[in-house]
Amino acid sequence: MEKKRKKKKGNISLVFTNRMYVFLIPALLFFLILWIYPLLQLFYYSITDFNGINYDFDYVGFENFSRIFENGSMVNAIKNTLIYAVVVVVLSNLIGLGIAIALNTRIHFKGIFRTCAYFPALFSAIVVGFIWSYVYMPTNGMIAGLLDMFGMDGSKFNPLGSFTVALFAIAIVEVWKGFGTTMIIYLAGLQTVDESLLEAGRIDGCNEWQLTRFVKLPLISSTITINVILNVIAGLKAFDYSFIMTNGGPGSSTRTLMFQIYQMAFTDQQMGRASAFSVVSFFVIIVITVFMLFFMNKREVEL
Amino acid sequence: MAFRRKKDDREVETYMKLTPKSFLLYLVIIVFCIIIISPLVIVFSSSLRTPENQVSPLNLFIEFSLASYQKAFTNMNYPMEFLNSFITTAGSVLVIVIIATMAAYPIGRIKSKLARFMYFFFISGLIIPSQMVIVPIAQTLSRLGIPNTRFTPMLMFITCSLPFSVFLYSGFMKSVPVEIEESAYMDGASLFKRFTTIVFPLLKPATVSTIITQGLWIWNDYFYPMVFITRKEQYSLPVGMLQFLGDKENPAQWNILFAACVLCALPLIIIFMALQKQFINGIAAGAVKG
Secondary structure (H helix, E strand, O other): OHHHHHHHHOOOOOOOOHHHHHHHHHHHHHHHHHHHHHHHHHHHHOOEOOOOOOOOOOEOOOHHHHHHHHOOHHHHHHHHHHHHHHHHHHHHHHHHHHHHHHHOOOOOOHHHHHHHHHHHHHOOHHHHHHHHHHHHOOOOOHHHHHHHHOOOOHHHOOHHHOOOOHHHHHHHHHHHHHHHHHHHHHHHHHHOOOHHHHHHHHHOOOOHHHHHHHHHHHHOHHHHHHHHHHHHHHHHOOOHHHHHHHOOOOOOOOOOHHHHHHHHHHHOOOHHHHHHHHHHHHHHHHHHHHHHHHHHHHHHHHO | OOOOOOOOHHHHHOOOOOOHHHHHHHHHHHHHHHHHHHHHHHHHHHHOOOOOOOOOOOOOOOOOOOHHHHHHHHHHOHHHHHHHHHHHHHHHHHHHHHHHHHHHHHHHHOOOHHHHHHHHHHHHHHHOOHHHHHHHHHHHHHHOOOOOOOOHHHHHHHHHHHHHHHHHHHHHHOOOOHHHHHHHHHOOOOHHHHHHHHHHHHOHHHHHHHHHHHHHHHHHOOHHHHHHOOOHHHOOHHHHHHOOHHHHHOHHHHHHHHHHHHHHHHHHHHHHHHOHHHHHHHHHHHHHHO
């Protein structure tokens, strides 16, 4: 058996034999049983009217799918998630990169600034949710209070109660917590840029902007890729602040894919429909991630 | 809070001269940092008041009392929740380090399609959100006869950490020279021996990075404990915070709520302050090397 496999795979290394694959077993067990198998089960549940508790369920075909599309909850959740993800990706990367470039100069107190920017990342999402609930609170909250101080009417300030603003408000919370990590990764990337290349650029008469745009950015393109991808993944998983701060509201304006799934499964106990929702979300996430990977790789070559 | 600044070679060299342009840079960064940090300062200052003090939190540091902390401390049953969090995090991270290095060993060493496939198979797990698969996971666990104890979330933390840890370790595996292992093979070292005495110690930077990045999210995660833990004495710190959920819109409770927030984050803040350099390097190394 062992010999046959060796021949087939054509692995001829004496040191690194196929026996090494046994090292994969523990990780693979965890991964298959608790991650891949449940994922596959979703496909099965998505065509049933399973409620999550009672195993006496019926097959309903594609009714779950047609329902979530007909009542608009799917389209709404996809739209909200995409907006959220775009805000998170764009702001995190712009702010993170900007601050990283500023801190990569010979500036005093670099360590303190870096610590300040990274600090929010240490807090649990639930703590962050509480803190920002206070910040956004009308009348008594931090921003409302500051507006009052400067003579503006703070009682009208209520971002979490507004249909149009609430989603952006919670996306900003995610950016606040996450941009520090992005910045640190950019900073590490910038530190790998060879000083002699910058020197050569200066001799050729580049100004700081040109140095950044045409020397530094192309050299850290792989760092940009990883930061964008990590932020896209985090953005598509949007759940925490809809759950803690707005409870999906007002109306359904902050219901993201994951929040909607959670609510269907746990609050409404419609596991079948939640599974259908999950299946669609799964494909949405895959399509976006693959598209991003493809796009970023192409861009990396161009830069 | 004490900030320590490490002097590396470049910093000793020269600092920027104070010109109008650099002054503007300082101004922008300082204003930005103040905006970022201000909610935290307000939270900290309010947490130092007595619970009855209802003056707007914007008046910073008008009172210094630990009464709110005392109240939050007992409300949360802090020592117990802290211990639960600690056991969960330390236990999960320990298992992750072991099984992720093991998994990355063949993936990083064998040049075959199967190894390549395994690499992408694990990484693809990164994109799956927990909320999506949580119900089937709960069913799988109950079918396996695993009861809901404080150890159940650990299983999920381990599984969820695998994609990133395997990705990280496989990236670092390239920096462990093949030649050392080959000469160990010549000297008759077994596969297991090579792994434990050569590869694992040389992967130390990756291990530090894994402990920091995974430890951070596991300590802070409330989702899995919220779903799997029903008994109060098994709550971890973030789940304990959930009981304050109703207080967030009630200004009368803010001082205690904020004290609880500080208590919840305190262990990580202390570790971060003590190991700042390792922290920053660990986070960066994860993404840059992998």
